[in-house]
Every structure is written in C-alpha cells, then in structure tokens.
Amino acid sequence: MKEKRKKLKPGESLVLWISRLVIWCVILLTVIPMLFVVTASFNSSNTYFSASLIPSHPSFVNYTKLFQDGQFLVWVKNSLIVGLSVAIGQVFFTATSAFAFSRLRFFGRKYGLMTLLILQMFPNFLAIAAIYGVLASTE
Structure with missing residues (x-):
C-alpha cells in the first residue's frame, strides 16, 4: 500500500x-x-x-x-583503563543517587535536587578557568 x-x-x-x-x-x-x-x-x-x-x-x-616506539599500545591500554573505570564508577554513583532521590525521602532532598538542576544548567566549559587556576597555583 x-x-x-x-x-x-x-x-x-x-x-x-x-x-x-x-x-x-x-x-x-x-x-x-x-x-x-x-x-x-x-x-x-x-x-x-x-x-x-x-x-x-x-x-x-x-x-x-x-x-x-612501542608506547602507543601502552597509551591505548591506559586510556581504556581510565575511561572504563571512570564510566563504571560514574554509572554506579549516578544510579545509586538517582534511586535515592527518586524513592527515598530524606532531609535535604529538595535542595539537593535543586542544586543538581542548577549545576546541569551550566556547561562544563565554564569550569575550565577554575581548573586552570587550581593547576596554576600548584606550581
């Protein structure tokens, strides 16, 4: 048809x-x-x-x-280890915190959710100046 x-x-x-x-x-x-x-x-x-x-x-x-040099595979392995461990840790912590915010009632829940929403409104690009300031002061 x-x-x-x-x-x-x-x-x-x-x-x-x-x-x-x-x-x-x-x-x-x-x-x-x-x-x-x-x-x-x-x-x-x-x-x-x-x-x-x-x-x-x-x-x-x-x-x-x-x-x-033979170092390229070492760099790839290190990047995979760091990337996978950060991804797994991030999924674990965000899943447990999402469960807590959605199902449990606790003191500070409202302000915690509002803080998370405010933090999500700003892109990570804005943190570059602060990160640079921290790294520059550690010399």
Missing part, C-alpha cells in the same frame, strides 16, 4: 530548509577541524598549518614515529 505524503503548512517548508542549512553548517564546523588534523598528520614537516588542504608531499613519517 502506498503511503501518502503529508502536506506541509505554508511556513513549515521554510523552517525545514533553514533547519537543514543549520545542521549542515554544524556538520561542516565539526568536520573541518578534523580534516586539518588529518592533513597535519600527513605533513612531513613539523607544522600544523599549510597553504593547501592536501599536503604537497604527504608522508607516513609521523605514523612510523608513533608506532616505532
């Missing part, structure tokens, strides 16, 4: 195309820096920026240096 297409209202088509344009701009803004990183990895000189997007003399020198 053939499905009928839904007719768009007069303003919906414009909103649809504008949203598509915004989505494509966001995609480009995320892909272009990755393209620069890949281009810099194939550049044989130690420069991050070049005049062209495709290097004139691409080489695998940086990749051979990366795998020659």
Whole structure:
C-alpha cells in the first residue's frame, strides 16, 4: 500500500530548509577541524598549518614515529583503563543517587535536587578557568 505524503503548512517548508542549512553548517564546523588534523598528520614537516588542504608531499613519517616506539599500545591500554573505570564508577554513583532521590525521602532532598538542576544548567566549559587556576597555583 502506498503511503501518502503529508502536506506541509505554508511556513513549515521554510523552517525545514533553514533547519537543514543549520545542521549542515554544524556538520561542516565539526568536520573541518578534523580534516586539518588529518592533513597535519600527513605533513612531513613539523607544522600544523599549510597553504593547501592536501599536503604537497604527504608522508607516513609521523605514523612510523608513533608506532616505532612501542608506547602507543601502552597509551591505548591506559586510556581504556581510565575511561572504563571512570564510566563504571560514574554509572554506579549516578544510579545509586538517582534511586535515592527518586524513592527515598530524606532531609535535604529538595535542595539537593535543586542544586543538581542548577549545576546541569551550566556547561562544563565554564569550569575550565577554575581548573586552570587550581593547576596554576600548584606550581
């Protein structure tokens, strides 16, 4: 059975195309820096920026240096250990605290929930200045 297409209202088509344009701009803004990183990895000189997007003399020198030392797999293993342990710990603590806030009645529950909501309203990016201040003062 053939499905009928839904007719768009007069303003919906414009909103649809504008949203598509915004989505494509966001995609480009995320892909272009990755393209620069890949281009810099194939550049044989130690420069991050070049005049062209495709290097004139691409080489695998940086990749051979990366795998020659034998430390790359150690770095991957350490990253996996840290990432998995943080993820498991975070799931455990958030699950137990979510259970406590949803099912149990205790003193400070209301203010605890309000504090969590206020903290979620601010992005982690705002904490960078504070983290830098702490790290700079430990010298």
